[in-house]
Amino acid sequence: MLKTSFSKLYRNTNFKQLKNPSLNLRKFSTTLERQNFKKLDEADVAHFKSIIPADDVLTSDLEFYNTDWLRKYKGNSSLVLRPKTTEQISKILNYCNIKKLAVVPQGGNTGLVGGSVPVFDEIILSTTKMNKIHSFDTISSTIHCEAGCVLETLNNYVEEKGYTMPLDLGAKGSCQIGGNLATNAGGIHFVKHGSLRKNCKGLKAVLADGTIIDSMNPLPKNNTGYDLKQLFIGSEGTLGIITECLLNIPAKPKFNDLLLVSCEKFEDILNIYKNIKLHLEEVIYAIEFFDNESLLIQEKHGRISPLEQKYPFYLLIETASNNPENQKILEDFISIIEPLDGVIAQDESQKKKMWEIRETIQEGASREGIVLSYDISLPLQHFYEVVEESRKKVGDLAKVIGYGHIGDYNLHLNICYDKFECDENFHKIEKIMEPFIYDTLVKYRGSVSAEHGIGLHKVKYLDRTQNQNSIELMKLIKRTMDPNNILNPYKVIKF
Amino acid sequence: MLKTSFSKLYRNTNFKQLKNPSLNLRKFSTTLERQNFKKLDEADVAHFKSIIPADDVLTSDLEFYNTDWLRKYKGNSSLVLRPKTTEQISKILNYCNIKKLAVVPQGGNTGLVGGSVPVFDEIILSTTKMNKIHSFDTISSTIHCEAGCVLETLNNYVEEKGYTMPLDLGAKGSCQIGGNLATNAGGIHFVKHGSLRKNCKGLKAVLADGTIIDSMNPLPKNNTGYDLKQLFIGSEGTLGIITECLLNIPAKPKFNDLLLVSCEKFEDILNIYKNIKLHLEEVIYAIEFFDNESLLIQEKHGRISPLEQKYPFYLLIETASNNPENQKILEDFISIIEPLDGVIAQDESQKKKMWEIRETIQEGASREGIVLSYDISLPLQHFYEVVEESRKKVGDLAKVIGYGHIGDYNLHLNICYDKFECDENFHKIEKIMEPFIYDTLVKYRGSVSAEHGIGLHKVKYLDRTQNQNSIELMKLIKRTMDPNNILNPYKVIKF
Numbered sequence: 001m002l003k004t005s006f007s008k009l010y011r012n013t014n015f016k017q018l019k020n021p022s023l024n025l026r027k028f029s030t031t032l033e034r035q036n037f038k039k040l041d042e043a044d045v046a047h048f049k050s051i052i053p054a055d056d057v058l059t060s061d062l063e064f065y066n067t068d069w070l071r072k073y074k075g076n077s078s079l080v081l082r083p084k085t086t087e088q089i090s091k092i093l094n095y096c097n098i099k100k101l102a103v104v105p106q107g108g109n110t111g112l113v114g115g116s117v118p119v120f121d122e123i124i125l126s127t128t129k130m131n132k133i134h135s136f137d138t139i140s141s142t143i144h145c146e147a148g149c150v151l152e153t154l155n156n157y158v159e160e161k162g163y164t165m166p167l168d169l170g171a172k173g174s175c176q177i178g179g180n181l182a183t184n185a186g187g188i189h190f191v192k193h194g195s196l197r198k199n200c201k202g203l204k205a206v207l208a209d210g211t212i213i214d215s216m217n218p219l220p221k222n223n224t225g226y227d228l229k230q231l232f233i234g235s236e237g238t239l240g241i242i243t244e245c246l247l248n249i250p251a252k253p254k255f256n257d258l259l260l261v262s263c264e265k266f267e268d269i270l271n272i273y274k275n276i277k278l279h280l281e282e283v284i285y286a287i288e289f290f291d292n293e294s295l296l297i298q299e300k301h302g303r304i305s306p307l308e309q310k311y312p313f314y315l316l317i318e319t320a321s322n323n324p325e326n327q328k329i330l331e332d333f334i335s336i337i338e339p340l341d342g343v344i345a346q347d348e349s350q351k352k353k354m355w356e357i358r359e360t361i362q363e364g365a366s367r368e369g370i371v372l373s374y375d376i377s378l379p380l381q382h383f384y385e386v387v388e389e390s391r392k393k394v395g396d397l398a399k400v401i402g403y404g405h406i407g408d409y410n411l412h413l414n415i416c417y418d419k420f421e422c423d424e425n426f427h428k429i430e431k432i433m434e435p436f437i438y439d440t441l442v443k444y445r446g447s448v449s450a451e452h453g454i455g456l457h458k459v460k461y462l463d464r465t466q467n468q469n470s471i472e473l474m475k476l477i478k479r480t481m482d483p484n485n486i487l488n489p490y491k492v493i494k495f
Numbered sequence: 496m497l498k499t500s501f502s503k504l505y506r507n508t509n510f511k512q513l514k515n516p517s518l519n520l521r522k523f524s525t526t527l528e529r530q531n532f533k534k535l536d537e538a539d540v541a542h543f544k545s546i547i548p549a550d551d552v553l554t555s556d557l558e559f560y561n562t563d564w565l566r567k568y569k570g571n572s573s574l575v576l577r578p579k580t581t582e583q584i585s586k587i588l589n590y591c592n593i594k595k596l597a598v599v600p601q602g603g604n605t606g607l608v609g610g611s612v613p614v615f616d617e618i619i620l621s622t623t624k625m626n627k628i629h630s631f632d633t634i635s636s637t638i639h640c641e642a643g644c645v646l647e648t649l650n651n652y653v654e655e656k657g658y659t660m661p662l663d664l665g666a667k668g669s670c671q672i673g674g675n676l677a678t679n680a681g682g683i684h685f686v687k688h689g690s691l692r693k694n695c696k697g698l699k700a701v702l703a704d705g706t707i708i709d710s711m712n713p714l715p716k717n718n719t720g721y722d723l724k725q726l727f728i729g730s731e732g733t734l735g736i737i738t739e740c741l742l743n744i745p746a747k748p749k750f751n752d753l754l755l756v757s758c759e760k761f762e763d764i765l766n767i768y769k770n771i772k773l774h775l776e777e778v779i780y781a782i783e784f785f786d787n788e789s790l791l792i793q794e795k796h797g798r799i800s801p802l803e804q805k806y807p808f809y810l811l812i813e814t815a816s817n818n819p820e821n822q823k824i825l826e827d828f829i830s831i832i833e834p835l836d837g838v839i840a841q842d843e844s845q846k847k848k849m850w851e852i853r854e855t856i857q858e859g860a861s862r863e864g865i866v867l868s869y870d871i872s873l874p875l876q877h878f879y880e881v882v883e884e885s886r887k888k889v890g891d892l893a894k895v896i897g898y899g900h901i902g903d904y905n906l907h908l909n910i911c912y913d914k915f916e917c918d919e920n921f922h923k924i925e926k927i928m929e930p931f932i933y934d935t936l937v938k939y940r941g942s943v944s945a946e947h948g949i950g951l952h953k954v955k956y957l958d959r960t961q962n963q964n965s966i967e968l969m970k971l972i973k974r975t976m977d978p979n980n981i982l983n984p985y986k987v988i989k990f
Contacts, residue, residue, distance in 0.1 A: 139765050139875050140904070141772045162773060184718050195715070197722070198693045211964050219872045220690070220903040222942040223679050223729055224949055224960040225987055226969045227692070230725035234718055251773045270634050277636045278657060278746045282777040282816050321777050323818060377714045380634050408715040409635070447717040454719055465719040469706050473976075474721045480975045481968075492720055 032490055034120040037102040040079055044101065048081055051091045056082035056129060065124045068117045069110045069171070073456060075118025077104070082129040086204055086212055086243040092125065093241070093486075094210025102486050105237035107179025108150065110171035112375075113455025115236045116179065119490045127178045130243060133157060141249045142201055142218050147178025147242050164252040166193035178242045184234035186451030191407030192285045192320070193250060196233070202246035203229035207239075208482035218246045231477070236453050237488040239481050253320035256285065257327045258351045261339035262311035266384040269313050272337045273380060273406065276317065279336060283329055285320035287407030288358050289313070291387065294401040295357070297416060298364035305357065311340055313384075315406070316358050361403050365414045368399060370426060372415040374437055378446030380409055386440050387413060393436055397429050410450040413437070438464040454492045462493065527985055529615045532597040535574055539596065543576055546586045551577035551624060560619045563612045564605045564666070568951060570613025572599070577624045581699055581707055581738040587620065588736070588981075589705025597981050600732035602674025603645065605666035607870075608950025610731045611674065614985045622673045625738060628652060636744045637696055637713050642673025642737050659747040661688035673737045679729035681946030686902030687780045687815070688745060691728070697741035698724035702734075703977035713741045726972070731948050732983040734976050748815035751780065752822045753846045756834035757806035761879040764808050767832045768875060768901065771812065774831060778824055780815035782902030783853050784808070786882065789896040790852070792911060793859030800852065806835055808879075810901070811853050856898050860909045863894060865921060867910040869932055873941030875904055881935050882908060888931055892924050905945040908932070933959040949987045957988065 038044075048057050058065075058080040066075045083089050096103050102122040109116045118124060130148035137144075138161060145154060151172040155165040169175060169187045179185075184197050193199060202216040215229040232240045263269050269289065276284055292312050295305050319330055330344050345351040365371050378386065387402035394400060394415060404412040415433055417426050441448055441464050448454075448461040463471060474493055478485070485495065533539075543552050553560075553575040561570045578584050591598050597617040604611045613619060625643035632639075636658060640649060646667040650660040664670060664682045674680075679692050688694060697711040710724040727735045758764050764784065771779055787807050790800050814825055825839050840846040860866050873881065882897035889895060889910060899907040910928055912921050936943055936959050943949075943956040958966060969988055973980070980990065 137874075137876075139769050141769075184722075186716050186718075190716065194689075194693065198689065207968070211968075213964055213968060214962055215965060217940045217942060217960065218874060219940075219942050219945070221681050221685065221872045221900075221905050221945040222960065223681075223944050223946055224942055224953075225957055225966070226730050226734070226972060227679075227725060227728070228965055228968055230722060233722070235721050239721070251776050253777070274634050274636075279817055281746050282748070282818075322774055323777075323820070323824070325818070325820065329818070377716045379713060381632075405716075410716050445712045445714075447712060447714050447719055449718050450714070450716040451718055458719075462720055465712065465717065467709055469708055470710060470723055471720070473702070473706075473708060473723055476975060477721060477972070480971060 032119060035102070035485065035489055037122075037486070037489070038100045040101060040121065040123065044099065045079060047095060048079070048092065051095075052081060052083050052088050056084070058082070062124070065106060065109065065126065066117060068114050070112060073114035073117050075104070076121050077118040077124045078121060080124040080126055082126045084129045086206060089125065089206045089241055089243055090210040090212050093206055093208060096123065096486050097209045097484055100484050100486065102489050104488050105182070105241045107147065107176035107182070108171065108174040110175040111179065111183060111455055112452045113449070113457040115183065115453055115455030115488070115491050119456060122489065125241065127176060127241075127243070130178070134244075136161065136249070137218075140218060141251070143247050143249050144218075144244070145177060145247075146244050147176060147181075149177045151175050151177060151180060158249050159252060162252055163249045166199040166248060166250055167196055177245060177247070181233050181242050181245060182235065182237050183453040186405070186408065186410065188286050188405070190405060191287050197230070199248040200229060200233060200245060201248055203232055203242055204244035205229075205232045205240035205242045208484065208487050213240065216244065216246055231481075234453070236455065236492050238478060238492050239487065241487070253285070254322045255324065255326035256318060256320045256351070257330050258345040258354050259317040259330045259334070259342060260354050260357075261315050261317065261334075261337070261342035263313045263315070264311065264340055266313055268339075269315060269384075269406070270380055272315055272339070275333070275337050279333055280317075280319060280329065283319040283321040283323070283326065284317070284407070286316070286318040288316040288404070289406035290316075290358060290361060290403035291384075291401060293399065294361045294364070294403045297368055297399060297401055298360055301364050301367035303360055303364060307357070309341060316354060358403070361401070362412070362414070365401060365416045368416040369418045369420050370422065371417070372430065372433060374411070374413040375450050375452045376411055376413060376437070376441060376446055376448060377409040377450035378411065378441060378444045380406070382444045382446075383409065383411055386411065386437065389440065390415065390433065390436065393432050394429055397425055408450070441465065456491055459490070459492065459494050527614060530597070530980065530984055532617075532981070532984070533595045535596060535616065535618065539594065540574060542590060543574075543587065546590075547576060547578050547583050551579070553577070557619070560601060560604065560621065561612055563609050565607060568609035568612050570599070571616050572613040572619045573616060575619040575621055577621045579624045581701060584620065584701045584736055584738055585705040585707050588701055588703060591618065591981050592704045592979055595979050595981065597984050599983050600677070600736045602642065602671035602677070603666065603669040605670040606674070606678060606950055607947045608944070608952040610678065610948055610950030610983070610986050614951060617984065620736065622671055622736075622738070625673070629739075631656065631744070632713075635713060636746070638742050638744050639713075639739070640672060640742075641739050642671060642676075644672045646670050646672060646675060653744050654747060657747055658744045661694040661743060661745055662691055672740060672742070676728050676737050676740060677730065677732050678948040681900070681903065681905065683781050683900070685900060686782050692725070694743040695724060695728060695740060696743055698727055698737055699739035700724070700727045700735035700737045703979065703982050708735065711739065711741055726976075729948070731950065731987050733973060733987050734982065736982070748780070749817045750819065750821035751813065751815045751846070752825050753840040753849050754812040754814075754825045754829070754837060755849050755852075756810050756812065756829075756832070756837035758808045758810070758835055759806065761808055763834075764810060764879075764901070765875055767810055767834070770828070770832050774828060775812075775814060775824070778814040778816040778818070778821065779812070779902070781811070781813035783811040783899070784901035785811075785853060785856055785898035786879075786896060788894060789856045789859070789898045792863055792894060792896055793855055796859050796862035798855055798859060802852070804836060811849060853898070856896070857907070857909070860896060860911045863911040864913045864915050865917065866912070867925065867928060869906070869908040870945050870947045871906050871908060871932070871936060871941055871943060872904045872945035873906065873936060873939045875901070877939045877941075878904065878906055881906065881932065884935065885910065885928065885931065888927050889924055892920055903945070936960065951986055954985070954987065954989050
């Protein structure tokens with residue numbers, strides 16, 4: 001039988017209000033030089049007004065478009081274009097390519113690596129006005145929509161019909177599906193639905209010279225030459241601008257259940273993971289991991305944990321299916337894995353409380369002070385090693401917490417410094433950690449960016465995950481498809 | 496309650512032995528001209544012997560390597576190389592690229608579109624000797640193996656451990672995983688596992704100039720630049736030669752069940768399909784379709800159908816899960832869809848009989864005479880239209896049958912002519928059908944090749960599925976990555 005010392009699920013779990021909440025502001029400084037693009041002039045602006053209505057050629061109040069989500073990156077663009085059709089984008093890019101005007105495509109501008117804002121004065125091409133849902137075919141469960149549709153809008157639209165979007169992100173209220181595709185966005189149910197790449201049935205994209213690539217055949221099987229849409233997915237707008245898509249839309253499962261288990265050793269976590277794959281494959285919906293330090297830091301900053309008894313490691317396992325016995329599947333699973341302790345949520349309120357434990361970790365961390373946060377992935381065998389090693393490296397200088405989407409090997413490693421200023425000690429931590437983390441990733445063939453992409457922030461770390469031959473091939477493809485380098489320059493690959 | 500007039504599942508269902516079984520031999524004639532590649536000489540052969548052992552530099556008895564699976568295409572190569580390592584392939588290609596020697600990569604040589612044999616005298620680079628399984632990690636359920644591993648060997652290997660390969664093909668006893676990846680092979684459980692592209696976690700491939708691209712990071716989430724492995728998957732050896740891979744290996748479900756249902760109208764089939772997606776998504780394992788004409792042609796040629804009562808359309812629905820109530824899920828499903836008639840297999844023998852109905856269709860067709868067989872896919876709304884329209888087009892000249900993997904919109908359309916010689920009437924049929932089928936595919940954005948690829952056979956039809964801009968981009972990529980066009984020339988794209 002399952003012990004359930006997790007008995008305080010009804011306790012108040014809110015963070016205490018902080019009197020002086022500090023924002024974690026660390027401005028980005030770049031040593032980049034502006035490449036030799038043409039400077040925008042009035043004739044250019046007039047030309048764009050001949051392509052799209054003057055209302056959508058913005059030349060003032062561009063603060064929002066120039067500043068990234070984290071307020072860490074700030075560009076200097078003096079022009080935002082908001083086209084409504086693929087053909088307009090084609091005409092805009094064709095002109096920019098001839099004139100050598102640089103362009104940064106922008107969706108909801110919710111990226112976390114500075115990929116969606118200008119570095120200098122690039123023209124911002126916003127897909128905000130391309131927000132039509134063309135159709136939703138319930139026979140093939142496929143949605144046809146434009147790049148500027150907001151993820152949450154799409155989700156509300158399909159949920160009414162008994163379906164759900166194949167991705168779910170914190171930024172869903174603002175992020176756009178075109179940006180999601182361009183960054184191959186991940187999210188909480190990745191372990192169930194797979195990447196957005198896997199759920200993309202068709203794409204329309206515009207190349208740097210304005211050529212429209214229409215790969216909108218809505219077919220799961222279509223072995224006719226190179227699968228061109230793969231080039232645009234995940235390339236962060238550097239090879240083309242995604243304008244429309246066809247996405248696979250899964251049915252919304254009728255039953256959801258949630259199990260929280262605890263373990264003494266990380267090895268036990270791996271063993272449970274293996275058993276999830278063997279026994280729960282068809283129902284697994286999310287697998288989230290956190291360590292005890294992730295809980296302690298929440299408690300330190302006023303969020304009383306609902307878990308009375310503490311253990312070193314936790315797994316939150318969500319299953320979803322149309323099987324009325326969905327909860328029993330988890331009960332049976334417990335008898336297979338025999339965790340140290342655990343609890344199955346008995347109602348929606350308990351589920352919410354259990355999810356909150358996981359979801360408030362990042363907030364807990366940021367209340368400590370400045371956080372060095374790494375979105376990395378690495379083989380599960382080495383998943384926690386990097387947390388333990390980091391702890392040894394920083395010693396008493398900072399707290400290290402490890403949590404994340406372990407179902408997809410995605411670790412959110414946080415180094416939490418207990419001050420809000422970048423003082424000498426903080427720089428010491430940075431100096432220790434950056435080479436250590438990235439060197440470890442090289443050793444284990446991990447990824448410097450599991451889901452956030454490269455953008456501007458991680459360009460210098462690309463070679464820790466991709467070897468030189470691969471980077472050279474990427475450059476070759478970029479040069480071939482965008483010889484003037486007008487599409488999202490300075491991002492992803494360093495030239 | 497379900498009617499079960501499908502009561503004769505135990506009747507003998509073997510085909511009668513034919514006295515003079517005729518092979519469906521229709522030799523391919525090409526109007527292609529040999530491109531200006533270097534002719535192989537003794538110095539070249541001597542050089543290859545300095546890279547790999549002389550035993551694996553074959554210059555005689557090359558019939559098997561020169562002839563394709565259907566015995567329709569025959570090349571004239573005088574050299575087969577069987578390297579054992581990626582590095583050897585790198586050296587071979589580097590030499591070939593410098594010397595401008597053309598190369599055709601070959602796996603199990605089971606392709607159906609002439610992609611794996613030489614057109615003229617291309618050197619055959621066989622991956623047969625690259626058949627090591629490096630590791631199978633049961634924590635991440637990932638296999639690491641070489642391109643030459645035979646699919647069935649891999650399947651036997653993982654099945655012992657409770658897993659199954661994510662694809663299952665008729666040719667599994669001969670086809671190699673490298674060839675499967677190069678052609679993005681489909682198969683019967685595509686609707687469950689998705690494409691091989693989706694199950695490929697990592698790849699190693701060699702470019703035309705010998706550069707090794709190592710994308711073997713075994714990470715589900717890795718958003719670090721362009722996903723290069725996508726270029727090699729499905730490009731049929733024209734952009735690089737796949738030498739190693741990391742594949743996702745799903746657990747083998749404990750319970751399998753099979754439902755055969757019949758319908759009066761194709762619309763009812765679509766309605767069932769929609770309900771499968773809504774209610775069976777987590778357990779669906781295969782969805783196969785056939786029409787009554789597919790059964791009648793089997794019966795005509797001596798295979799007595801186990802189905803006494805006939806209906807226009809049939810669906811074979813397989814579910815698989817770890818749920819002991821798996822069969823009950825199908826019973827519940829029947830009450831939702833209310834088919835005209837149907838039966839759930841009650842034991843393994845019944846399952847086998849039911850699968851045989853579907854699996855012997857192609858043999859039934861080929862006993863009629865010459866078969867024009869199309870492996871196409873198209874939106875489900877138009878799936879059966881093309882069968883009905885074809886029937887109208889050919890009239891009494893031939894029988895038209897429609898069946899296939901409807902779960903992936905994959906139709907096997909067969910025009911069955913009742914003679915074994917290509918006489919005047921047959922040419923008349925061909926003349927009617929070829930433009931009609933491919934024009935219909937253009938109209939509905941279907942695919943001229945759902946799973947078999949383009950190879951040599953369908954090069955001239957590529958433009959029915961891919962528009963001109965897409966083909967131009969494919970050419971640009973091919974020219975960039977293989978400027979001397981040495982990798983599998985004449986295939987996929989026409990230059």
